[in-house]
Amino acid sequence: MCYVIGLDLGTTCIKALILDETGRILSSASRDDKLLTPHRGWAEQNAEHWVELSAEVIKEAVSEAAIDPGSIRALSVSSQGITIVPVDRDYKPLRYALSWLDIRPENEIEFICSRISAEDIFSITGKSLNPAYSLPKILWLMRNEPEIFRKTSKLLLPHDFLCAFLCGCPVTDHTMASGTMLYDLTTQQWSSRLLDLFEIDPCLLPVIKWSGTPVRTLTKEASHLTGLPETTLLVTGGQDQKIAAHGASLKAGTATISFGTCAAMEFLLESFPAFPSHGFAASSYISPETRVLEACINTAGAAIKWARDTLFPEMSFDDMNTLAESCTSSGGVFFYPFLQGSGTPHNTSAQGAFTGLTLAASKAELIRAIYEGIVMEVYTNLYSARIAGVTVEQLYIFGGGSKGAVINQMLADITGCEIQAFSTTEMSAFGAAKLAASAIGIHNFTLPVSGIWEPDMTQNTRYKELYQLYQANIPAVLNLTPAIK
Numbered sequence: 001m002c003y004v005i006g007l008d009l010g011t012t013c014i015k016a017l018i019l020d021e022t023g024r025i026l027s028s029a030s031r032d033d034k035l036l037t038p039h040r041g042w043a044e045q046n047a048e049h050w051v052e053l054s055a056e057v058i059k060e061a062v063s064e065a066a067i068d069p070g071s072i073r074a075l076s077v078s079s080q081g082i083t084i085v086p087v088d089r090d091y092k093p094l095r096y097a098l099s100w101l102d103i104r105p106e107n108e109i110e111f112i113c114s115r116i117s118a119e120d121i122f123s124i125t126g127k128s129l130n131p132a133y134s135l136p137k138i139l140w141l142m143r144n145e146p147e148i149f150r151k152t153s154k155l156l157l158p159h160d161f162l163c164a165f166l167c168g169c170p171v172t173d174h175t176m177a178s179g180t181m182l183y184d185l186t187t188q189q190w191s192s193r194l195l196d197l198f199e200i201d202p203c204l205l206p207v208i209k210w211s212g213t214p215v216r217t218l219t220k221e222a223s224h225l226t227g228l229p230e231t232t233l234l235v236t237g238g239q240d241q242k243i244a245a246h247g248a249s250l251k252a253g254t255a256t257i258s259f260g261t262c263a264a265m266e267f268l269l270e271s272f273p274a275f276p277s278h279g280f281a282a283s284s285y286i287s288p289e290t291r292v293l294e295a296c297i298n299t300a301g302a303a304i305k306w307a308r309d310t311l312f313p314e315m316s317f318d319d320m321n322t323l324a325e326s327c328t329s330s331g332g333v334f335f336y337p338f339l340q341g342s343g344t345p346h347n348t349s350a351q352g353a354f355t356g357l358t359l360a361a362s363k364a365e366l367i368r369a370i371y372e373g374i375v376m377e378v379y380t381n382l383y384s385a386r387i388a389g390v391t392v393e394q395l396y397i398f399g400g401g402s403k404g405a406v407i408n409q410m411l412a413d414i415t416g417c418e419i420q421a422f423s424t425t426e427m428s429a430f431g432a433a434k435l436a437a438s439a440i441g442i443h444n445f446t447l448p449v450s451g452i453w454e455p456d457m458t459q460n461t462r463y464k465e466l467y468q469l470y471q472a473n474i475p476a477v478l479n480l481t482p483a484i485k
Contacts, residue, residue: 002073003065004440005058005228006433008240008426009050009079009158011035011099016057017429018065018072019437023445026067028426029060035099043101047085047093050158051165055225062227070229074436075166076212077237078244078428079159081179084137086152091164094148098137100179105136108143112136115197124194126178126185126282126291128347134180139198152204159237160206166226167216167234172206175238178283183208185291188284211238211246211286212435235439238286240428241266241294246286247431248396248422249446255385255392257378257411258427259401262343263300265381267293267390279345279384286435293388295381299339300374301401303352306339307370312363317404323364324371325406331365332356334470335373336477343377345384350478375410376470379463382415394418398427408451413459414467423450 001020008015015030031053036044062069082100085093098104109129112121118129127133134157141149156164157176164170177183177190182205184191195202209215213236223230237243245256245266258264269282269291280293299306308315315323339352354369382392395417397408402421412419424430424447434445 002071002440003067004433004436004442005061005072005075006429006431006436007054007058007075007077007162007237008429008432009054009077009162010240010428011080011101014050014053014057015426015429016054016061017426017433018061018067019430019433019445021437021442023434023437023447025424025430027061027064028429029057029064031057035101036096039104041103041106043099044096045083045099047097047158047161050162051225054162058226058228069227070231072228072232074233074235074440075228076235076432076436076439077159077162078240078432079157079162079176079237081157081176081239082132082134083158084134084141085156085158085161086141086148087154087156087161087164087170088151089153091154091156091161091170093161094151095145097158098141100132102137103131105131105140108136108139111139112198116194121181124184124186124191125181127181128281135182135194135198138200154206155204156206159239163215163234163236166218166222168219169216170206171209171215171236173211173213173236173238174208174284175211175242175286177208179239183284185282185284188288209236210288211236211243212438214439233436233439235436237432237435239283242283242285242292243431243435244398244427245292245431247427247434247447248398250292250396253391254394254396255382255390257395257397257399257402259300259397259399261300261302263297263374263378263401265295265378265385267295267385267392269293270389279347280388293385293390295344295385297337297374297377297381298341298343299337299352301399303335303337303339303370303374304401307367311366320367321404321406324368327362327364327368329365330369330372331361332358333361333365333369334473335366335369336473337370337373337377338477342478344381346474346478348478353477355473355477371407371410372466373470375407375414376467378411379414379467382417392417394420396420396422398422398425400425405451405453408453409456412453412455414463416455416457416460418455419453420449421451422447
């Protein structure tokens with residue numbers, strides 16, 4: 001029997017899964033990591049912690065699985081995207097990484113606009129102008145930390161940084177490169193036009209390979225720190241949401257929902273959309289023939305957790321589900337889950353809101369309104385994706401939020417789609433393990449479905465009417481704060 005490891009480098013948690021050659025999950029381990037926020041709008045991480053914590057979770061997962069480390073054949077990495085870490089010639093970080101959550105480069109957005117139009121940026125990269133992307137962060141480093149930039153040998157994304165540690169080769173993949181705003185979606189390479197325009201040496205960027213490509217075996221140092229043999233093969237992984245979609249077997253006619261703190265949705269594209277993209281970002285996927293649109297509700301699970309912690313501290317999540325299911329409607333109350341900006345397709349810095357509150361509103365109705373607000377936004381993104389030319393008949397859902405039957409049924413009812421939930425919440429790590437297995441000739445990795453919810457078309461009709469009322473308040477809610485420029 002041989003085994004593979006899927007390593008998931010998330011924003012605040014690093015996880016490892018060990019799977020056998022049948023795709024069965026033998027063990028898992030996780031460690032929390034910290035976000036550093038020294039100033040408003042700043043978010044940084046110590047990249048050296050990624051190495052330390054990755055080694056720890058690998059060792060723990062191997063120990064828990066009670067297997068011989070020598071039987072582990074391959075390893076692949078799923079990673080947070082967009083985050084940038086400048087490194088020296090030995091791939092050691094020169095400063096803390098600028099997280100994807102870091103929005104300090106607002107002046108750099110103005111600088112980018114002075115050189116190229118938003119339409120041209122989108123036509124090249126599939127991205128709308130936003131300080132979260134890597135290009136504005138790189139320009140911020142160039143303009144504000146020139147000494148560090150002069151010492152920089154490579155500008156790496158988290159996936160690339162871990163690859164450099166594990167096998168000595170700082171390789172990236174197309175899903176990671178797609179998030180930088182320096183990648184040409186048509187040629188599927190670094191954009192020579194943008195690199196020239198912003199005077200960025202292409203040698204600073206890693207080589208791009210397709211997800212699932214064998215890279216190298218582990219270095220002696222990585223072998224020593226992780227406890228894995230030097231013969232373990234590192235396989236190119238990719239950006240966590242894309243790799244999670246791969247783990248869930250995203251295909252034509254389906255979309256995936258990763259329902260955690262946020263709710264990220266991936267839609268398979270048949271053709272590249274024209275500008276505007278109905279509020280979405282477009283990216284390469286795991287093969288040359290495929291591209292995806294990505295949508296995101298910034299606070300999905302986070303909104304439910306906020307409600308539990310703030311409004312209903314005496315309740316468990318199961319209690320909330322039971323109450324939400326106990327009433328047939330929210331009694332005219334609507335919840336807009338914009339607790340950290342509105343997400344797609346609105347893309348504004350709007351704040352969340354309840355509307356329709358009266359003295360008669362019950363706890364059950366408030367909880368149901370919160371759940372309905374989240375599924376309304378899922379439907380908004382699905383509707384926008386269909387306008388952009390995407391066909392969706394089934395939704396694959398995973399993550400912590402997928403465990404609630406009541407919200408899954410709501411999703412089925414409002415979207416009119418069959419909802420399939422999976423047995424693991426660690427889909428990104430599973431997708432990485434699936435890539436590692438494919439690289440050594442194992443192609444039968446599939447996860448069992450833990451539940452299926454069919455739409456109730458009577459409820460679908462009712463939700464369509466409710467959705468019109470929900471939408472009527474959207475302009476006022478989005479204007480609670482100015483839109484992001």
